[in-house]
Amino acid sequence: MIGTGYVGLVSGACFSDFGHEVVCVDKDAAKIDALHGNIMPIYEPGLAELVATNVEAGRLSFTTDLAEGVANADAVFIAVGTPSRRGDGHADLSYVFAAVREVAGALTKPAVIVTKSTVPVGTGDEVERIIAEVAPDTGITVASNPEFLREGAAISDFKRPDRVVVGAEDNRSREVLRDIYRPLSLNQSAPVLYTGRRTAELIKYAANAFLAVKITYINEIADLCECVGADVQEVARGIGLDNRIGRKFLNAGPGYGGSCFPKDTLALLQTAHDNEVPLRIVEATVQVNEGRKRAMGRKVIKAMGGEARGKRVGVLGLTFKPDTDDMRDAPSLSLIQALQDAGAVVTAYDPEGVEHARGMLSDVTFADSAYAAAEGADALVIVTEWDAFRALDLPRIAESMNDPVLVDLRNIYPPEEAARAGLKLTGIGKG
Numbered sequence: 001m002i003g004t005g006y007v008g009l010v011s012g013a014c015f016s017d018f019g020h021e022v023v024c025v026d027k028d029a030a031k032i033d034a035l036h037g038n039i040m041p042i043y044e045p046g047l048a049e050l051v052a053t054n055v056e057a058g059r060l061s062f063t064t065d066l067a068e069g070v071a072n073a074d075a076v077f078i079a080v081g082t083p084s085r086r087g088d089g090h091a092d093l094s095y096v097f098a099a100v101r102e103v104a105g106a107l108t109k110p111a112v113i114v115t116k117s118t119v120p121v122g123t124g125d126e127v128e129r130i131i132a133e134v135a136p137d138t139g140i141t142v143a144s145n146p147e148f149l150r151e152g153a154a155i156s157d158f159k160r161p162d163r164v165v166v167g168a169e170d171n172r173s174r175e176v177l178r179d180i181y182r183p184l185s186l187n188q189s190a191p192v193l194y195t196g197r198r199t200a201e202l203i204k205y206a207a208n209a210f211l212a213v214k215i216t217y218i219n220e221i222a223d224l225c226e227c228v229g230a231d232v233q234e235v236a237r238g239i240g241l242d243n244r245i246g247r248k249f250l251n252a253g254p255g256y257g258g259s260c261f262p263k264d265t266l267a268l269l270q271t272a273h274d275n276e277v278p279l280r281i282v283e284a285t286v287q288v289n290e291g292r293k294r295a296m297g298r299k300v301i302k303a304m305g306g307e308a309r310g311k312r313v314g315v316l317g318l319t320f321k322p323d324t325d326d327m328r329d330a331p332s333l334s335l336i337q338a339l340q341d342a343g344a345v346v347t348a349y350d351p352e353g354v355e356h357a358r359g360m361l362s363d364v365t366f367a368d369s370a371y372a373a374a375e376g377a378d379a380l381v382i383v384t385e386w387d388a389f390r391a392l393d394l395p396r397i398a399e400s401m402n403d404p405v406l407v408d409l410r411n412i413y414p415p416e417e418a419a420r421a422g423l424k425l426t427g428i429g430k431g
């Protein structure tokens, strides 16, 4: 497994738990050192235990030495980052291509190189070209196996996925991947879908863009609810009970963020543009979501009476979603920036994200509890729906604030409960 980040480490640990022998490689020596001491470089529930068990069983190991990692491998998964390329939104494939070059040069027997990273359609062809250049006639094949796990529920997603997608152009690749995923086929509910490589690459982007559209759709309906006196949570339930629509991903909020949706929607648009096929729905989604993130700052300022200068705002939740420490493209970042630009002073609390947040935010005070973030504030904003924020002592919070304004961007608290506690509540899509 090349790349021991959110995807590589979870995938490596789960594959080893299936009974396979896995070596996780990363060029970041600090990550590998930490893992040698059974310290997880990321926060993911259940991961430390899973890693410890499989290391102890001798099936899982870690190294910075790629050649040692891929020696005798039947399959080498590439799980390095594919961030947005600065300037144009294309996926930056430099990490993928560098890793492939190194792997192809180091393999000692024919193996399948599998892209698990999210890569644009056609990347597998380019990987093949690199292999032909670095290690011609070695029998190395290339497959695509995009990953669909969600941070925060990554282990159960990996072990009990809705589906596994394998894109391959040759039988040997398909067979190697069939063997690797065989433990899942005992679970009838996890179909393995075999497709062409380009189709597999596109499935990943089409899935993420669809989810981004779904979130953005309910967010716009929430705006309409606010104007017409309707309740978006009830609308979401009312439409979601229709099986054709489905209940998931209909929680209105501050706009999507995270390490996947923003960059993957942009990369899909670039692919569409390069092929002169307009994807207007995805285009609109990206624009609407960007606008929404800025609008959240205005929403908080409006709740404070229209003026932010010199006001103190407490922010609960910094990570882009609960149960992760991932801060990449988190909605909290643009919200805090908007508040600071308007002259507010921000105190924030997050159960796991503070370490990463420190490097991404300036002039923010980090509190050590939700209550400390609320103390003396002119507004308290719930940005991420951590479980720890679901049962707060609201009367205590109201009492400790300078002005008891609660802006609940995740609709955790029913208006009556907030009102009983003496809080002035603004939610999302509550007209």
Ligand code: NAD
Binding pocket: 002, 003, 004, 005, 006, 007, 008, 025, 026, 027, 028, 031, 066, 079, 080, 081, 082, 095, 098, 099, 102, 116, 117, 118, 119, 147, 148, 149, 150, 151, 259, 260
């Ligand atoms: P990450 O940044 O957490 O991890 C990438 C790791 O790769 C880093 O530790 C980096 O040091 C390492 N790396 C880079 N180049 C290397 C090389 N040449 N040799 C060895 N190690 C190298 O990224 P991530 O969040 O795990 O995402 C990886 C890929 O999976 C991306 O394409 C992403 O879009 C996709 N993906 C991510 C998620 C998610 O929830 N994070 C879900 C599905 C798919």
